Amino acid sequence: MxxxxxxxxxxxxxxxxxxxxxxxxxxxxxxxxxxxxxxxxxxxxxxxxxxxxxxxxxxxxxxxxxxxxxxxxxxxxxxxxxxxxxxxxxxxxxxxxxxxxxxxxxxxIEDVIATSKKGEVDLSASTVKKLEEIKSPLKLQVFVTPTCPYCPRAVLMAHKLAMKSPNIIGEMIEANEFPDLSMQYNVSSVPHIIINEGEGEFVGALPEDAFVEQIMSVVKGV
Amino acid sequence: MPLFNLSNVSKPKETNYDVAIIGAGPGGLASAIYAGRAGLKTIVFEKSTEGGQILLTDMIEDYPGFVSISGNALAENFLNHAKTFGANFTNEEIIEADLVSKIKRLKTDLGNEYTAKTVVIATGSNPRKLGVPGEEEFMNRGVSYCAVCDGSFFKDKRVVVIGGGDSAVEEGLYMTKIAKEVTLIHRRDKLRAQKIAQERAFKSKMKFILDSVVTEIGGSKSVEYVMIRNLKTNEMTKYPTDGVFIYVGLIPNTQIFKDQVKTDENGFILTDEHMETNLEGVYAVGDVRKTPLRQIVTAASDGAIAVIDMTKYFD
Structure with a gap:
C-alpha cells in the first residue's frame, strides 16, 4: 500500500x-x-x-x-x-x-512527545492543584470530527489532564465512526465533551481554566 | 484536506520577543511572514489550529494566485511560509494582556508569561448568535456554526442555513453535498453573497425562504423545527428540520483588550492607516479591525502594512 x-x-x-x-x-x-x-x-x-x-x-x-x-x-x-x-x-x-x-x-504527535517525557505536560499551577482534589475515577470523552480545527485543543486538554492525574482517563472519540455512541450523547456539534458518562457535558474547546472548572463542578457534585 | 494534518504541532519556545502576534489566521500569518523577513524575533499565539476562519471554508476562489484552493491547503501554505521565515508558534490562548506599558506582557491559559516590544492583534471574530429561543438549548443537539466541523452529523437529513452573506451561501452549498435537503432562510429579499456563489446556489438543490426570520428553534430531544416569520406578511410557519446552521455575522474577539484599545460600538478595533491602534506598538489586522471589507486578501494586506510600519520601533 x-x-x-x-x-x-x-x-x-x-x-x-x-x-x-x-x-x-x-x-x-x-x-x-x-x-x-x-x-x-x-x-x-x-x-x-x-x-x-x-x-x-x-x-x-x-x-x-x-x-x-x-x-x-x-x-x-x-x-x-x-x-x-x-x-x-x-x-x-x-x-x-x-x-x-x-x-x-x-x-x-503531541501525545507521543509527552509520553516520551513520561507524561510531563504544560499545565498551570492552579490546574495542578485542583487535580489533586480528584480522588475517584473520572472519564473524559472528547467527541471530534477530523475536519474540526477546534477539536485538537479539547483532546489535548483531556489528555494532558489524564497524564497528570492518576484518576483521569482522557479519550478522543471520532464521532463519525461510532454513530450509536454519538447518538446516545446527542453529539451534533464538536468538540463535545462528556464527563463520567453523562454526569456532566459541554461543547467547545474551552481555555484551560474553564475546561477544568467544568470537570470540577462534576467532581464536587454541583 | 490532507488525511493527516500536522499544522498544529507546537514547537519549543522562549518568552521574550520583538513581536507577539495573537491569532494565526491570514492576518496574523501574513504579519508573521513580514516580521520574519524584517529579522524580528516573532511568536504567534493560536488557541486552536493555525489558519483561522479559512479552515472553516471548504473552497476559496477569491485569493489572488489561486483560482481554487481548499481553505485547509491555503492555511497550510500561509503557515509554512511564516515558519520558513523563522516565526515561532505556540498553541496557547492569551487570557490577560498589558498593552499599555512599553514592554507588552501577555499571559496565557497555561499560566505562561511572554513579553514583546510590539503586539499584533489578529484575533479575528466569532460567529454571532441568532439570539432566539431554543438556540442555547439545542446548541449541542442540532444547532451549529461550523458546517465543515459538524456537517457529517446531518448526512441525508434536512438542514436550514440562516443568513444571506458569503458564509451562509458557501456553507449552504457545502451542505448540499451532505444533507438531503438544504433551505436557506434570509431576512432580506435578496442575498448579499458574491454573485458567483449566489448563481451556484440557485442552480443547486438549495431552497430559499426570503424576507423571513427564524423566531424560534424547537424540538424535544434534538432540533425538529424552526418557526419562521415572513416579514412582509407576518405569517408564521413551522418548518421541519434536523439541523440549523447559523451565519448571521461576526463578533470581534476583543474581550480581553477592549479596556485598553479603542474600538467602535460593535467592538471592532480602531486603527490608523498603518494599522496601529491608539496604543504605541500595538497593531490590529484582519477581521478584528474596523474595516470595510473582511477577506483573506485584506487581512493579509493589513498584516504587511502593520509590520512595515512597526519596524520604526526597531531602528
Missing part, C-alpha cells in the same frame, strides 16, 4: 522527534480481524507503523479486540483503539477511539 505520510511530513516528523523525544514510547493498537466491523482499523494501523518508522524510540504493538485479558486490562471499549505507555510501561491513560486523522493527527 502507498505511504500515507507525504515525504515532506515524514521528514518533518523525523526532525521533530529527533529533537523532542526523550525516552521510549510504546503505542498499543487494538484492531479487529473482522474487517467489516472496523472500517478504519487497517488505515489506523498503517499510519501508526509509518509513525514508528520515523524514530526508533517509538514501537507499535498490535493486538486484537478479542484478546480479552489485555482488552480488560486497559479497559478498551471499541476499535480501532490506541493507547500509549512510557519507557517504564506506565499507561498514560489516554485513549484514541477511531482514527486520529485530519487535525487529530497533530494531537497524536
Amino acid at each position: 502507498a505511504a500515507l505520510l507525504s515525504e515532506e511530513d515524514r521528514k518533518y516528523l523525523v526532525d521533530l522527534f529527533e529533537k523532542e523525544l526523550k525516552g521510549e514510547v510504546k503505542i498499543l493498537f487494538f484492531g479487529s480481524k473482522r474487517k467489516e466491523e472496523c472500517e478504519y482499523c487497517d488505515l489506523t494501523e498503517q499510519i501508526l507503523q509509518e509513525l514508528a518508522e520515523t524514530n526508533n524510540k517509538i514501537t507499535i504493538e498490535t493486538h486484537d479486540f478479542d484478546e480479552t485479558d489485555l482488552v480488560k486490562k486497559y479497559n478498551i471499549e471499541m476499535v480501532p483503539a490506541i493507547l500509549m505507555l512510557d519507557s517504564e510501561g506506565n499507561d498514560m491513560r489516554i485513549r484514541y477511539y477511531g482514527i486520529p486523522s485530519g487535525y487529530e493527527f497533530s494531537s497524536l
Whole structure:
C-alpha cells in the first residue's frame, strides 16, 4: 500500500522527534480481524507503523479486540483503539477511539512527545492543584470530527489532564465512526465533551481554566 | 484536506520577543511572514489550529494566485511560509494582556508569561448568535456554526442555513453535498453573497425562504423545527428540520483588550492607516479591525502594512 505520510511530513516528523523525544514510547493498537466491523482499523494501523518508522524510540504493538485479558486490562471499549505507555510501561491513560486523522493527527504527535517525557505536560499551577482534589475515577470523552480545527485543543486538554492525574482517563472519540455512541450523547456539534458518562457535558474547546472548572463542578457534585 | 494534518504541532519556545502576534489566521500569518523577513524575533499565539476562519471554508476562489484552493491547503501554505521565515508558534490562548506599558506582557491559559516590544492583534471574530429561543438549548443537539466541523452529523437529513452573506451561501452549498435537503432562510429579499456563489446556489438543490426570520428553534430531544416569520406578511410557519446552521455575522474577539484599545460600538478595533491602534506598538489586522471589507486578501494586506510600519520601533 502507498505511504500515507507525504515525504515532506515524514521528514518533518523525523526532525521533530529527533529533537523532542526523550525516552521510549510504546503505542498499543487494538484492531479487529473482522474487517467489516472496523472500517478504519487497517488505515489506523498503517499510519501508526509509518509513525514508528520515523524514530526508533517509538514501537507499535498490535493486538486484537478479542484478546480479552489485555482488552480488560486497559479497559478498551471499541476499535480501532490506541493507547500509549512510557519507557517504564506506565499507561498514560489516554485513549484514541477511531482514527486520529485530519487535525487529530497533530494531537497524536503531541501525545507521543509527552509520553516520551513520561507524561510531563504544560499545565498551570492552579490546574495542578485542583487535580489533586480528584480522588475517584473520572472519564473524559472528547467527541471530534477530523475536519474540526477546534477539536485538537479539547483532546489535548483531556489528555494532558489524564497524564497528570492518576484518576483521569482522557479519550478522543471520532464521532463519525461510532454513530450509536454519538447518538446516545446527542453529539451534533464538536468538540463535545462528556464527563463520567453523562454526569456532566459541554461543547467547545474551552481555555484551560474553564475546561477544568467544568470537570470540577462534576467532581464536587454541583 | 490532507488525511493527516500536522499544522498544529507546537514547537519549543522562549518568552521574550520583538513581536507577539495573537491569532494565526491570514492576518496574523501574513504579519508573521513580514516580521520574519524584517529579522524580528516573532511568536504567534493560536488557541486552536493555525489558519483561522479559512479552515472553516471548504473552497476559496477569491485569493489572488489561486483560482481554487481548499481553505485547509491555503492555511497550510500561509503557515509554512511564516515558519520558513523563522516565526515561532505556540498553541496557547492569551487570557490577560498589558498593552499599555512599553514592554507588552501577555499571559496565557497555561499560566505562561511572554513579553514583546510590539503586539499584533489578529484575533479575528466569532460567529454571532441568532439570539432566539431554543438556540442555547439545542446548541449541542442540532444547532451549529461550523458546517465543515459538524456537517457529517446531518448526512441525508434536512438542514436550514440562516443568513444571506458569503458564509451562509458557501456553507449552504457545502451542505448540499451532505444533507438531503438544504433551505436557506434570509431576512432580506435578496442575498448579499458574491454573485458567483449566489448563481451556484440557485442552480443547486438549495431552497430559499426570503424576507423571513427564524423566531424560534424547537424540538424535544434534538432540533425538529424552526418557526419562521415572513416579514412582509407576518405569517408564521413551522418548518421541519434536523439541523440549523447559523451565519448571521461576526463578533470581534476583543474581550480581553477592549479596556485598553479603542474600538467602535460593535467592538471592532480602531486603527490608523498603518494599522496601529491608539496604543504605541500595538497593531490590529484582519477581521478584528474596523474595516470595510473582511477577506483573506485584506487581512493579509493589513498584516504587511502593520509590520512595515512597526519596524520604526526597531531602528
